[in-house]
Amino acid sequence: MNMAAAIDKPILELQNVESAYGPIRAIRGVSLRVKRGEIATVLGSNGAGKTTILKTISGIIDPRKGTVEFKGHNITAIDPAAIVQRGLMHVPEGREVFPLLSVRDNLLMGAYTRRDRDHVARDIEAVFGYFPILRERASQDAGLLSGGQQQMLAISRALMANPELILLDEPSLGLSPLLTKEIFEIVVRINRERGTTLLLVEQNANMALNAADYGYVLENGRIVMEDSCDKLREKDDIKEFYLGMKDEGVRADRRWKKKKTWR
Numbered sequence: 001m002n003m004a005a006a007i008d009k010p011i012l013e014l015q016n017v018e019s020a021y022g023p024i025r026a027i028r029g030v031s032l033r034v035k036r037g038e039i040a041t042v043l044g045s046n047g048a049g050k051t052t053i054l055k056t057i058s059g060i061i062d063p064r065k066g067t068v069e070f071k072g073h074n075i076t077a078i079d080p081a082a083i084v085q086r087g088l089m090h091v092p093e094g095r096e097v098f099p100l101l102s103v104r105d106n107l108l109m110g111a112y113t114r115r116d117r118d119h120v121a122r123d124i125e126a127v128f129g130y131f132p133i134l135r136e137r138a139s140q141d142a143g144l145l146s147g148g149q150q151q152m153l154a155i156s157r158a159l160m161a162n163p164e165l166i167l168l169d170e171p172s173l174g175l176s177p178l179l180t181k182e183i184f185e186i187v188v189r190i191n192r193e194r195g196t197t198l199l200l201v202e203q204n205a206n207m208a209l210n211a212a213d214y215g216y217v218l219e220n221g222r223i224v225m226e227d228s229c230d231k232l233r234e235k236d237d238i239k240e241f242y243l244g245m246k247d248e249g250v251r252a253d254r255r256w257k258k259k260k261t262w263r
């Protein structure tokens, strides 16, 4: 492989991935690529399969078909802990902080896989720089934080592992619009300042399309559209179905299904 090809190689690539829960085929042949250094997003409504995609990438679910490649290595169905070790962190839906541990101990849990432990104190300072409220609450039990603060802690805990790729499952879930905006701004800062690649799944298309560079639209377990977020924001389908903007005349009685561009 020449240098240009090596640089162009995506950090994450899914090919034809199918995952199921018993008889329920949650994702059906999903292919997507995330470039190093970008924020990519998968948009989709309830039950579309967003969480399943992330669980399959991080090894929580083994796919029935297809492959997941991270940094050019096939990581399909390998042990989740080994995937973390390779530099991929998953911030799950509903955050899942350790409620009975202090904020600081939660952060230390994020750093447990690291070998360069000397830098842990420095990195705790760095995450407090992004989320100053966590410094104020450092000794408090994480279970006493608000939902938004727990989301901040969950993202910070992932950062403590110094990952190359973070999977972020619906950071806006249950948060006020203001707090959602704040968290998205910090996610973008983390990406720009640290170069961390992010794959973000969201129902909040507005926030996700503003924060991300490239987007995929998922419906019933299938990718039905992909493009740069600038372009996706301009598409009538997206405006109407995901951004809630109805443009009389454009709409007529055309149906979403008929306009889908299948890949």
Ligand SMILES: Nc1ncnc2c1ncn2[C@@H]1O[C@H](COP(=O)(O)OP(=O)(O)OP(=O)(O)O)[C@@H](O)[C@H]1O
Pocket (backbone or CB within 6 Å): 021, 024, 025, 026, 044, 045, 046, 047, 048, 049, 050, 051, 052, 053, 093, 203
């Ligand atoms: N543990 C499970 N057992 C059985 N079915 C499941 C399980 N988890 C998810 N499903 C089903 O798989 C499909 C995809 O679910 P998934 O959680 O991936 O969707 P999602 O896009 O993350 O939705 P949401 O926006 O509500 O979080 C849904 O039909 C869901 O009911």
Ligand SMILES: [Mg+2]
Pocket (backbone or CB within 6 Å): 050, 051, 052, 093, 169, 170
């Ligand atoms: Mg989900």
